[in-house]
Amino acid sequence: MATERKKIRLKDISIRTDEPLITVTADDLMPLPPPLDQQGKKAPYSPLSENQKKSFECSLDGVSALALPKPKNKEEEEKLVARFLSGLRKLLSQNDNWPFWQPLIQSLESCVRCQTCSDACPVYVSSGNQEIYRPTYKSEILRRIINKYIKKRGKIITKLTGDDIKLNWPTVARLAELAYRCTLCRRCAQRCPLGSDNGLIGRELRKLFSQEMGIAPKELHDSGTVQQLKVGASTGISSAAFQGMVEFMEDEIEEKWGKRIKIPVDKEGADILLIHNSGEFMSWIENPVAFAIIFEAAGLSWTLSSEIYGYEATNYGTWYDDVQFARIALKQVEVARKLKVKKMVMGECGHAHKGLIVIADRILMDEMNFPRESFLPLLEELVCGGKLRLDPQKNNFPVTLHDPCNVVRLMGIVEPQRRILRKICPQFREMEPHGVENYCCGGGSGFAIMNSMNFKEWRENISSRMKLKQILETFNDVLDSGIRKYVCAPCSNCKGAIRDILSSNDLWEKNSIYYGGLVELVANAMVDMKRPYIDWEWH
Amino acid sequence: MAKANLGGMDIEIDEDGFIQEPGKWNKAVAEDIAKTENASPMTEEHWKLVNYLRDYYLKFEIAPPVRMLCKQTGFDLKYIYKLFPGGPAKGACKVAGLPKPTGCV
């Protein structure tokens, strides 16, 4: 802990200053277990360059997730504040915000300020209990702004119920950044005895900025949902590029499995349309390859789609914008409907699970209300139902499981992945805590792909810190570099975040800690593979 | 948006140094970006990688999958990091004048 840290109060959010409200220092950080306990003290993130400081708002903690330009003058500031207030009114109106009005109001009204949630938050704890990262900090500020500027119930009541926030541009700018210091893992909401959801409040705040003011991280909006609606995928993969990748996958399959197969693409009337996060093709193509091998070996009737929107499971709208969310979900379902498949199955992508299977359930009407499910129950049937010839000894190395929040806490798929791992990995061991009590990888809600300026450093050293600690603790008896270890993370976004913490701490080079998905382990255990499926090479 | 002087031209770059005007890319520009990426001077192997990226990009408007890149150039990932310490995406793609990778990669 730092020696004497300035105590941050709610009203500090309105302070007009050139310096950030806080800067997290090396001394603040939660310590890590071996082998990182002896690490030299290094600041968790570097300050922005003078140029960046001049152009972008960074008055919260010296980090910029949004590259929010500084207003040029007082009028511009006032205009932005007015737009914020108009957005806040819409957020609180049943008519304008029907998709989330009820849970939002419930969350705003039910908090008793018992702060039970604070210790549940990996960002708050990892950063050494920075007040601004407390799950209730931004919620309470929002509550008091509403109290003072929207409810207007007379001086006395306002005073008694809290009126200490001055709504000015610094407040709005800091709230915008603050909405992107929470990964929406909703561990705090799980902990709340009253059922108040500070994660949702964060998401709704993001939505206000996006839907009313057009403010969102480039990675999520411009090159995320907008690009997906334009080209078909948030990676920019076009239909033509996708077809080339499928050919490449067939070559890989031949090399690993010794069989030349034709991966079914656009096969009308197949039982299953499998949709991957398109990032898998770019960075972890072994994942869709393993799916293809397993599905073919089990003799399933399945297909991929090369139609625009049909080869991309992501929907970043889940994290910040209801309108973009709805647009994308409808496009994806439309592909499946046209292909006349029996159901859509989500590959290893957490937010696509929660987004398309659960959240979208209440925007898909009539024939668009199309059967959608997770790959996990299906894979469990294949692995545990004896449809594949498996030899667990091929996976005889320590394996641990990371639970993607979207699949586990936010959707209740807890056991199938464990039953699979117990069956095929003799040295499977749980992290603590796990299941619905798991910690986020630190890359949740888009953080894993937000890399601009110093945000990546912030993520690796603060929001992912708890996961890093858990991984090291789980493997603490087998840290020796002679023993290969595998962190199984069945979600593209989590994989990206875990890759980054392992690589920036040299944990593969020094301690042989590797990471990957779940189907890769299944393929690795298959008896009739020509050579081991896992290469231990792509770190 | 900031501008940088690359290959004798003023070119718009984003906050991570990726050029925003793909039409202005040429070999001199690449050599200059390589200097900021600790990949200078560029050898034949650097160019082999960059040329492959360019060809793929001109065809599909994105970067190729990492594994495809390794297979087609014959370089393993470790070697790519040796050539471009920033790695295939942040290093090699930047030098090749590709846009910053997007999506869950």
Added chain:
Amino acid sequence: MILFIFYGSILFFIIAAALRVRRCVSAPIHLHWELYKGSSVYELTEWWGKTHNTFGEKLWSMILDLLFLREFYHRNRNFWYFLYPFHIGIYSLVLWHAWFLFGAKVISIEFLSIWGRLWGHVATGLTFFGIVGIFIKRVKDEDLKIYYPPIHYLKWPFLAVILLEAFYSVQFYFGDIFEDLLLEFHPNVATKAHLLFASVLLIYLPFSHIMQLFFRYYHYLRWDDVPNVRGSEIERRIKEHLERPVTWSAPHIQSGKRWREVASKLECPITEGK
């Protein structure tokens, strides 16, 4: 006069509480946003044909939560030590009043004045202990102090005063309360004061966190993952919402059109071009 205020406050409480409940019940149906405490139906293939949690299961879980404040017990034990006596005390005081009012006609005054008084005092004692503990913690404990709006620092002492006054009137005017108030509707001074305080409390109650208890369970029981089936009531309600105009003003939204037009398969101008 005092009775008039008292009955008025009861009426106020009922109306205000009903309005709050109505606001919650009539809220627009929202998108799925649940949390799960363990395995759900999504662990099964073709989950849409399989049963979700039954109403009975949810109700049972709610009763246990209310009776023992399980969440606080597991998550915030130090606070629970005071919160629990407070709640148990309040529950028994509510029961005590009901018993007292309804029992007045059938139970002998001797029985009431011994056991009734004992019950009342124990319940008051528990509540009082809880209140003092919570208040001290709210003042001393840094985590419980921050963000706690000023009004609550008035609320707890006020509750304590009501309890003390109630204790006083039950201890010293028990017979009078019984005869004057319940049989002749003619309260004495101490009881009058109690009725006045109770009226203030009743007026405050609909705006307090106690009402949130209702919403929390409404939330767990009703905001649950009931799937949207074709032709269902859920589908009908959502279709209504899709006819509402989208009012947000960012450029990518296309403000003014209906949700159906903005988001549906029929029209999406963003895809033009490629």
